[in-house]
Amino acid sequence: MSAAAATRRLRLGVVGLGRLGKRHAENLAYRVPGAELVAACSPLEEERAWARDTLPSPRLYDDYAQLLDDKDVDAVWLVTPSSLHAQxxxxxxxxxxxxxxxxxxxxxxAECERVLQEAARYPHLQATIGFMRRFDPSYKDAFDKIEAGKIGRPFLVRSQTADKNDTDGFFVRFAATSGGIFLDCTVHDIDVARWLLGKPRAKRVFAAGAVALHEGLREFGDVDNGVAICEFEDGKLAMFYASRTQAHGNDTHSEVIGTAGALAIGHNPRANRVEIYDAAGIRNECTPSFFDRFEEAFLQEARAFVASVQGGAGSTVQAGATLADALEATRIGNALRQSLQSGQAVTL
Ligand SMILES: NC(=O)c1ccc[n+]([C@@H]2O[C@H](COP(=O)([O-])OP(=O)(O)OC[C@H]3O[C@@H](n4cnc5c(N)ncnc54)[C@H](O)[C@@H]3O)[C@@H](O)[C@H]2O)c1
Known part of the structure; x- marks a missing residue:
């Protein structure tokens, strides 16, 4: 790559400007060195109006095919419904x-496999899936400590994704297409576990669940609280908990246990460093949502992607999940759903 090409800003088009897409778009537009948000796409006029008002005059499209025809877009940033991702x-x-x-x-x-086959035809293009926990400074620090051998050989991960109860129950409306709690939420813990344990393949899983508050999930075979165990081929283990009904906030945390120590990541989901001392005792407030907890991770993820593409083929900057990692996460998530619904352990 020539020096000029290496220093040119990466021209991005964001696709999907919903709950999360707006956050990504603002990061790409204003907070990522080397990036230029030149285009945005949404089928909804109100979302394009938001883009017109908020973003630095990107070209706006209501149709994804038109954005792909835009020769001045180098990379696309997909924040669309999960059912559209593969195609x-x-x-x-x-x-x-x-x-x-x-x-x-x-x-x-099968869709995951199709994407991997297709991507193999374009080795000069980067494709990554947004498992942003890998870019959270605390998770990254734990990863580096494991790599440095600080806890010996890691063999067990306990990890949870627990959201504050949303009385509106948006996830009940999405239940038909979200894939259920394990594919929607635990998929992050699956990726974290594999990442911290050296990318093992799953061998057998067992899952169970409960509907604590949101009865509407039953007709979709889904639950609002789920637990699971995953055995990996190399003898390592993971235990997962997912919840949509926490009273106190988004409480996402993980623990990795090794032969010479353990690391706990984010056990107290502190909103900040203030402690309240009163007649009820001593406490701190919690991060209300996943975005508050992982705001920095989303930003670092975007910076890493742009740096990686600018580094060119063979760049080692990128630490994000590969398509193969994402396929394995779906394989395990699907098996957990199957186990939940059958009541049986599933051998993969
Ligand atoms: N990493 C995380 O922790 C995390 C958190 C939340 C959501 N997500 C993922 O982000 C994705 C989007 O989630 P969301 O909560 O923002 O959903 P959303 O429904 O709020 O937004 C979806 C967006 O896609 C747009 N869209 C729909 N069809 C389109 C099409 N054919 N072409 C272009 N745009 C189209 C919609 O207009 C909307 O802007 C999902 O895949 C979800 O799994 C990830």
Whole structure:
């Protein structure tokens, strides 16, 4: 790559400007060195109006195919419904664009495999899936300590994704297409466990769940609280908990246990460093939502992707989840759902 090409800003198009897409768009527009947000796409006029008002005059499209035709877009940033990811990644690669796509790659394993096969035809293009926990400073610090051998050989991860109860129950409305609690939430813990344990393949899983508050989930075979055990081929283990009904806030944390020590990541989901001392005792407030907890991770994830693409083929900057990692996360998430519904352990 020439020096001029290496220093040119990466021209990005964001696709999907919903709950999370707006956050990504603002990061890409204002907080990522080397990035230029030149285009945005949403089928909804109100979301394009938001982009007109908020972003630095990107070209706006209501149709993804038109954005892909835009020769001045180098990379697309997909924050669209999960059911669209696989085909949109394939279309982006065929159009010659690098791709970042939010998790999960797909809810369907055959679709995941199709994306991997297609991506293999475009080795000069980068494609990564947004498992942003890898970029959270505390998770990254734990990863580095494990790499440095500080806890000996890691063999067990306990990890949870627990959201504050949303009385509106948006996830009940999305239940038909979200894939259920394990593919929507635990998929992050699955990726974290594999990342911290050296990328093992799963061998057998067992899952169970309860509907604590949101009865509407039953007709979709889904639950608002789920637990699971995953055995890996190399003898390592993971235990997962997912919840949509916490009273105190978003309480996402993990623990990794090794032969010479253990690391706990984010056990107290502190909103800040203030402690309240009163007649009820001593306490701190909690991060209300996943975005408050992982705001820094989303930003670092975007910076790493841009740096990686600018580093060119063979760049080692990127630490994000590969398509193969995302496929394995879907494979395990699907098996957990199957176990929940059958009441049986599932051998993969
Ligand atoms: N990493 C995380 O922790 C995390 C958190 C939340 C959501 N997500 C993922 O992000 C994705 C989006 O989630 P969300 O909560 O923002 O959903 P959302 O429904 O709020 O937003 C979806 C967006 O996609 C747009 N859209 C729909 N069809 C489209 C099409 N054909 N072409 C272009 N745009 C289209 C919609 O207009 C909307 O802007 C999902 O895949 C979800 O799994 C990840």
């Amino acid at each position: 949109q990644i394939v279309d982006a690669l065929r159009a010659g664009k690098h791709v970042f796509c939010e998790k999960p790659l797909s809810l369907d394993l």
